[in-house]
Every structure is written in C-alpha cells, then in structure tokens.
Amino acid sequence: MEPLFIRDSFLQLLSGVPLTLELTAFAFVIGLVLATLIALMQVSGLSVLRIPVSAYVFVIRGTPLLVQIFLIYYGLSQFRPTLQSLGLWQFFREAYWCGILALSLNSAAYGSEVIRGGLQSVSRREIEAARACGMSGFLLYRRIILPLALRQALPAYGNELILMVKATSLVSIITMMEVTGIAARLISETYRPVEVFIAAGTIYLIINFLLTRAVSTLDWWLTPHLRSSPNAGKLEHAND
Numbered sequence: 344m345e346p347l348f349i350r351d352s353f354l355q356l357l358s359g360v361p362l363t364l365e366l367t368a369f370a371f372v373i374g375l376v377l378a379t380l381i382a383l384m385q386v387s388g389l390s391v392l393r394i395p396v397s398a399y400v401f402v403i404r405g406t407p408l409l410v411q412i413f414l415i416y417y418g419l420s421q422f423r424p425t426l427q428s429l430g431l432w433q434f435f436r437e438a439y440w441c442g443i444l445a446l447s448l449n450s451a452a453y454g455s456e457v458i459r460g461g462l463q464s465v466s467r468r469e470i471e472a473a474r475a476c477g478m479s480g481f482l483l484y485r486r487i488i489l490p491l492a493l494r495q496a497l498p499a500y501g502n503e504l505i506l507m508v509k510a511t512s513l514v515s516i517i518t519m520m521e522v523t524g525i526a527a528r529l530i531s532e533t534y535r536p537v538e539v540f541i542a543a544g545t546i547y548l549i550i551n552f553l554l555t556r557a558v559s560t561l562d563w564w565l566t567p568h569l570r571s572s573p574n575a576g577k578l579e580h581a582n583d
Contacts (some may be wrong), residue, residue: 374450461496
C-alpha cells in the first residue's frame with residue numbers, strides 16, 4: 344500500500360464530488376417535499392389517501408435501493424414506445440434523471456415515516472391554543488403543526504441526509520461517474536482496489552462529517568429556548 348498512490352487517487356476522485364453533492368441535493372429536496380405530502384396523507388384519517396401511500400412506503404422500504412435503480416433505468420426502457428408516446432422517453436433515457444428519481448422516491452418513503460412521527464409528536468395543547476387564536480385548516484398546518492413537526496424531525500432527518508450521500512454511490516451501476524463510479528474506473532485501470540477505496544471512503548467521510556456538523560448547527564440555531572436555561576428542556580417535558 345503506497346501513500347502516494349492513495350493521495351493521487353484521492354485527487355482524481357475529487358472530480359466526482361460535485362456530481363455526488365448534486366445528486367444528494369436534488370434527491371434530498373425532492374424527497375423532503377414528497378415525504379411531507381405522504382406523511383400528511385398518512386395522518387389525514389382518510390382511507391382513500393392513507394392506504395395507497397402506506398402501500399408505497401411498504402414497497403419502497405421493503406426492497407433494496409439497488410433493485411429500484413435497476414427497475415427504473417433498465418426496466419422502464421422496456422416500455423420505450425409507451426414512454427415516447429407520453430413524451431417521457433427523453434427523461435427516462437438519461438441515467439442522471441433516473442438516478443435522481445430513484446433516490447428521491449427512496450428518500451421520500453423513509454423520510455415520510457420520520458415526518459409522520461414529528462406530526463404525531465406535536466402537543467395537543469399547542470394545536471388547541473392555535474385554534475383558540477382563530478387558526479384552522481391549512482393556516483394551522485402552515486403556521487403551527489408543520490414547523491413544529493419538522494423541528495422535531497430534524498435530528499432524525501439529518502440521518503436521512505447522511506444516508507442519501509452514501510446511497511449516491513449506487514448510481515455508479517448505471518454509468519454515472521460520481522465518486523464511486525470514478526473509483527470503479529480507477530480500479531479497472533490499476534487493479535489496486537484497496538488504495539482506491541480508502542481514498543473514496545475518506546471523501547465520503549469528509550462530506551458526511553461536514554453535513555453532520557451543519558445539521559447540528561441548524562438544530563442548535565432552532566432551539567434557542569433550550570440554550571437559555573439548562574433546565575428549560577426538562578421543564579418543558581415535565582409539563583407535557
């Protein structure tokens with residue numbers, strides 16, 4: 344094992360970082376929007392909304408992401424004439440968009456469970472207080488329930504962001520040259536997998552460390568009431 348070769352591999356793999364971050368950002372944002380909608384449907388109490396999305400979450404969470412990527416990229420290509428007639432072939436022929444779609448749908452399924460837990464953790468007293476102030480329906484959700492639910496779900500959803508960074512490595516199987524894709528190419532050229540994967544793992548470790556610190560900073564910024572007094576958080580839970 345040569346440190347210089349690891350350094351050279353690390354520098355070459357850095358060219359795949361922008362694509363890795365781009366995939367992560369797109370999939371995370373789209374997944375967050377879909378996860379919020381799915382979570383709202385699940386807690387709506389309407390069977391016509393709850394049953395289909397619950398089935399979707401069950402299927403996505405119960406199957407490997409690798410299989411989902413294969414089915415979207417290779418499986419849907421079997422229906423090319425239909426997709427062309429619908430004007431969707433230009434989208435599904437590109438590995439980039441198929442990768443984002445697969446990652447987004449997967450993130451939405453897992454994230455919806457996190458947000459659903461956040462919605463169910465909103466105190467009944469806060470909802471009743473908002474209704475006493477004249478809020479109801481969409482305004483109640485927009486001003487009170489959703490902000491509180493997302494705040495409660497932030498630490499767990501931070502883990503979903505970290506998992507999304509690592510999940511982007513799977514799109515290398517559909518010819519995308521992100522960090523893992525470039526690593527696979529280097530291995531095929533040099534036959535030195537250990538050094539290359541050490542360099543790739545270091546890059547993922549650095550990215551996830553920075554994201555973890557960013558989520559922790561955001562969590563700290565959103566909880567000023569817990570910083571003002573050491574016992575504030577304990578008193579709040581004791582009164583619930």
